Amino acid sequence: MSNQAKPNTLVPLPANLQTLYEREAFIIRRKWFSVAAVFLLFFGLIWNGFMVVWMTTALKNGAWAIAAFGSIHAGVGVFLAYFCAASFLNTTEIQVDPNYLRVEHSPVPWPGKKKIRVHTIQQLYSKKHVKHTKNGTNTSYRVFAVTDDNREHKLVTGLSEISQAHFIEHEIENVLGLEDLPVSGEHPKT
Template identity: 35%
Template sequence: MNSSSKIQIEKSDSRLKITFKWFQPHAFFLVFFCIAWNSFLINWYSSDGDLISYLFPLGHVAAGVSLSYYTLCIFINKTIITIDNEKLKVKHFPLPWKGQTTVEKKDIEQLFVREKIKHNDDSKNTTYPLYAKLSSGSTVKLISGSVIQNVDQAQELERKIEAFLNIEDYAVPGEFAAELKPKIEELKRNLHPKINPTAISLSDLQDNFVFNFGLASWLVSYTIQYDWVNGSSDKLLQIVNDLGENKLLYVQLQMAVITPWIEVKMDHYQFPDFDRSTMSTTPDRIPSENEEYFISQKYEGKLFHKNQKEGHSVRQHLYLNKARTESIRVVWLSDENYNIYKGVKKETREFDQLLHPTK
């Protein structure tokens, strides 16, 4: 275990646990304020009065109860963030508090901090909540600013979680201090990933590697790599077998989970909905051959052909049918330039004798 700025960390290869207390020195001021506020209300209700005089301060009573409860939470509550192989969970205890959050680990693309300023008469209150940007394009508040002590603590939580999830940091629109971070287009490609020759997987496939699939031997003849800003990399492989048959194999890698898809490149006219779309205005569902496909994930990153170092900025929208066994993948290089692929999900066990590179 190690700790920094009152954050306690327990870490293993597959699990991260972060614990921090809510206590802040201003809690003592809140104690005296609550005593004065509630004493006034007790005195008010102790005196004789008509119905209106009893109903009028009810809003003040609610405020006094809420502030007293929050003050008690500051003294005794803790927040625990746990990340395992599947989920990120946020829990506040021992007193109940809103914001108990659970997010699928594979859906997390980026973490970021926002600055929230609330003006009260002549004063202002500034807080720094922590958010997660998901691969679907939506955002989720992980921890509210009322729980996090200051911006340093918020940013430390962001760094610790991103480091554990192996997420490459970049600037998110609306993020606090975004000017200090690289932009999406500035992210660099790793051209020389390490491959363990004794434990090669589908995600390691590249040009001139061979493998068995469907009672045939296949050669990877061409590779396109997608490096997403959430730190994961997918590949589109053109493969050819001994009989000269060609297929497209899309290897999706999300948080160490590999999903292979056999795809077919589609003509644009087969999907007229996209003729009226742009990268930022795509439909939430697509009909195709008596089946409906619903948006599942949205990605941003770069597309690389072979050994390109810079690549092209790209966005991808992935649609799945209800059974999640078929996909429609739309890859946007620009509003006018996009490709559509239709895929069928396969199991990794259908691929064997992987990665025997030819010389």
């Protein structure tokens, strides 16, 4: 980690991101909450309310086949509630210290925890992720690290704005003293 590294003042701090230094670590925190989480909460309440009525009625009347069919939808409801809790409560913390780059999501446990030795990191880059569904197209952005063994490590996903991805990329490169080199497939910088 470069001793002279300071946060990149040329890239403005995007919404939902916070930076700080704590002991020997540079930290970027990203809150997951968005307006979409409020919609998700209402949808989840309606979905799960319907499933409670469905399952109660089916079990009370001994309609085991209907209850079994409903259990699939109830499982979706449980995941929806868990995802909604994460959307309201979670923060992603990216921590860079002299030894490691760490990525953690909390307080609701979520996949994607990373721990990479900083001396192995060769480059960071941002990438656009487009997902096509029957309801339209969903675009988000991701940040990757490339290590000296040419492996790509997905650090952060689900960023709503490219400015968030570019900020994270630039700040970590700055702290690690890495030159911003082009990577095949990265989202162009504007």
